[in-house]
Amino acid sequence: xxxLPLNDPKELIAQLEAGAGVEADLGGVILEGQDLRGIxxxxxxxxxxxxxxxxxxxxxxxxxxxxxxxxxxxxxNGVFADGAIxxxxxxAELxxxxxxxDKADLRGARCDGxxxxxxxxxxxxxxGASLKGATLTALSLSISDFTDADLTSATLASSQLHYxxxxxxxxxxxxxxxxxxxxxxxxxASIEGADFEGARYDSGTKWPGKPPAGTKLVKNPDI
Numbered sequence: 235x236x237x238l239p240l241n242d243p244k245e246l247i248a249q250l251e252a253g254a255g256v257e258a259d260l261g262g263v264i265l266e267g268q269d270l271r272g273i274x275x276x277x278x279x280x281x282x283x284x285x286x287x288x289x290x291x292x293x294x295x296x297x298x299x300x301x302x303x304x305x306x307x308x309x310x311n312g313v314f315a316d317g318a319i320x321x322x323x324x325x326a327e328l329x330x331x332x333x334x335x336d337k338a339d340l341r342g343a344r345c346d347g348x349x350x351x352x353x354x355x356x357x358x359x360x361x362g363a364s365l366k367g368a369t370l371t372a373l374s375l376s377i378s379d380f381t382d383a384d385l386t387s388a389t390l391a392s393s394q395l396h397y398x399x400x401x402x403x404x405x406x407x408x409x410x411x412x413x414x415x416x417x418x419x420x421x422x423a424s425i426e427g428a429d430f431e432g433a434r435y436d437s438g439t440k441w442p443g444k445p446p447a448g449t450k451l452v453k454n455p456d457i
Contacts, residue, residue: 243268250275256294266304286324376457396457411448415439416457 238254239245240263247268250258255275260283267287274294281299286306295315303323310330318338325340327347336356340363349369357377365380368388376396380403389409396416400423408425412432421440431448435441436455445451 240264247273414455414457415449416452416455 238249238258238260240260243265246263247265247270250270250273253274255273255278257276258278260275261279261281262283263280264284265288266284270285270288270290270293272292273290275298276294277297279299280303281301283300283303285308286304287308289309290313291309291311293310293313295313295318297317298315299319300323301319301321303320305323305325305328307327308325308329310328311332313330313333315338316334316336318335320338320340320343322342323340324344325348326344328345328349330348330350331352334354335350335358336354338355338358340358340360342362343360344364345368346364346366347368348365350373351369351371352373354374355370355378356374358375358379360378360380360383362382363384365383365385365388368385370388370390371392373393375390375393375398377398379399381399381401382403384404385408386404387407388405390413391409392412394414395418396414398418400418400420403423405420405423405425405428407427409429410433411429413430413434415433415435417436417438419440421442423442425442425446428446430446433449434452434455435445435449436452
């Protein structure tokens with residue numbers, strides 16, 4: 235990976251805009267509150283980077299290593315971040331839509347108040363992540379792992395949650411109305427006060443007790 239002038243933000247951004255961000259070593263870089271729209275960071279190393287408050291709409295983040303990075307309040311609309319590594323990163327209040335976050339690793343990430351809409355987040359690992367008050371609506375979240383995640387008061391309305399794992403997760407007060415929970419495992423999840431109105435499930439869905447009021451059993455769903 236190439237080395238860039240991390241201590242000179244103006245020159246650094248100029249080089250990144252010219253394509254130098256792909257597979258670059260940007261560990262610990264400080265680009266807080268910057269306009270980084272459209273820059274390609276594919277497969278770059280950005281561990282512990284400070285990108286808080288930056289506009290990163292249209293950026294390429296496929297395979298990027300953002301372990302421990304500060305992404306608070308970042309705008310990621312139209313971003314493809316498949317396979318991105320975000321373990322332990324701070325994504326509080328981040329906004330993301332019209333892209334994809336498939337097979338990403340968000341283990342232990344802080345995602346409180348995050349807003350992700352209208353895209354795919356398939357087979358993504360949220361184990362141990364904090365997603366309190368998060369908005370995850372109209373998403374395909376199938377095969378994602380929410381084991382030990384805190385989704386208290388989160389909104390997942392109208393999302394597909396096929397085959398998702400919610401082992402020991404907290405869904406207290408969460409909105410799961412109109413979701414599809416086919417083959418999902420909520421057997422050890424805490425769902426006190428959660429809204430499942432209009433949610434659909436199948437014979438393979440595992441509940442911590444009886445199916446909640448307002449849910450509908452679907453026989454042989456097309457998944």
